[in-house]
Amino acid sequence: MAYEWNAEEYCETSGQQKAWGRELLGKLHLKGDERVLDIGCGDGTLTSETAALVPDGFVVGIDSSSEMIRLARESYPPGEGQNVSWEVKDAGALDYEEEFDVVFSNAVFHWVKEHQPVLDGIALALKPGGRALLQMGGKGNAAGVSDSLLAVLTDPDWSKFYGDFSFPYRFHGPDEYRIMIERAGLMCRRAELIRKDMVQEGREGFAAWIRTTWQPFTERIPEELRERFIFEITDRYIDGHPADPRGRVHAEMVRLEVEAGKMTGPPKPLNR
Ligand SMILES: C[S@@+](CC[C@H](N)C(=O)[O-])C[C@H]1O[C@@H](n2cnc3c(N)ncnc32)[C@H](O)[C@@H]1O
Numbered sequence: 001m002a003y004e005w006n007a008e009e010y011c012e013t014s015g016q017q018k019a020w021g022r023e024l025l026g027k028l029h030l031k032g033d034e035r036v037l038d039i040g041c042g043d044g045t046l047t048s049e050t051a052a053l054v055p056d057g058f059v060v061g062i063d064s065s066s067e068m069i070r071l072a073r074e075s076y077p078p079g080e081g082q083n084v085s086w087e088v089k090d091a092g093a094l095d096y097e098e099e100f101d102v103v104f105s106n107a108v109f110h111w112v113k114e115h116q117p118v119l120d121g122i123a124l125a126l127k128p129g130g131r132a133l134l135q136m137g138g139k140g141n142a143a144g145v146s147d148s149l150l151a152v153l154t155d156p157d158w159s160k161f162y163g164d165f166s167f168p169y170r171f172h173g174p175d176e177y178r179i180m181i182e183r184a185g186l187m188c189r190r191a192e193l194i195r196k197d198m199v200q201e202g203r204e205g206f207a208a209w210i211r212t213t214w215q216p217f218t219e220r221i222p223e224e225l226r227e228r229f230i231f232e233i234t235d236r237y238i239d240g241h242p243a244d245p246r247g248r249v250h251a252e253m254v255r256l257e258v259e260a261g262k263m264t265g266p267p268k269p270l271n272r
Pocket residue numbers: 005014017018021039040041042043046062063064065068089090091092105106107108111112213
């Protein structure tokens with residue numbers, strides 16, 4: 001299921017996701033001539049920063065949201081002299097064959113229900129010797145926020161909109177991920193959970209985060225009731241997790257970070 005994204009609003013309120021993405025990008029140690037695929041590129045900010053790091057290479061940003069790709073294209077138009085291009089494409093429908101040295105993805109894969117087809121597509125998209133660096137919500141991510149949401153949903157005023165609802169995110173752990181990476185034919189070099197402190201500027205900042213990135217929950221609520229719903233979740237969360245002395249609201253996040261590589265030759269036969 002594809003969720004609606006408000007690309008402009010995401011662009012304005014995603015400082016934290018971008019900061020973590022920049023940290024992740026730094027771990028790639030790009031030489032400058034690589035071809036990079038950015039899966040779930042969103043508004044394109046990090047993708048264009050990646051393009052600046054590979055002046056002799058090229059970056060392709062893909063995203064399943066046409067709204068996100070529209071904004072990326074408007075903000076960073078492809079064309080002569082540009083080393084970035086944009087495409088609306090689902091992570092589960094990658095159709096590249098040995099085209100990329102690096103696959104990068106930040107804050108995307110927990111939105112994807114079936115990870116195996118995505119990893120299979122990455123394995124095919126990478127050149128031999130290529131590598132992937134992926135960070136996504138992992139096991140235990142945003143547990144306090146999910147608890148507040150689920151508590152608010154016990155109110156019949158809201159639960160009536162959630163008849164056939166199932167938890168939309170996939171928060172995997174390292175062990176299950178390692179198996180999927182290897183099943184795709186890649187070598188898993190690292191898979192680990194990393195704790196992060198998500199900081200929002202007060203009640204309004206927290207509500208903006210719920211509004212823009214928890215839309216699988218909020219979009220079920222009729223528009224005229226949605227703001228009330230968002231602030232009920234926000235207030236319930238802040239009741240249990242009061243703001244710090246500077247008025248900032250914190251949420252404990254858990255990211256799954258994965259590094260994988262594609263072998264340069266055919267896989268070695270198993271010793272029997
Ligand atoms: C939180 S944003 C992250 C955007 C960007 N990577 C960043 O760090 O700012 C998540 C993005 O994943 C995209 N996305 C979600 N599911 C996807 C899928 N199955 N295939 C491709 N993109 C997807 C969304 O459209 C959205 O742009």
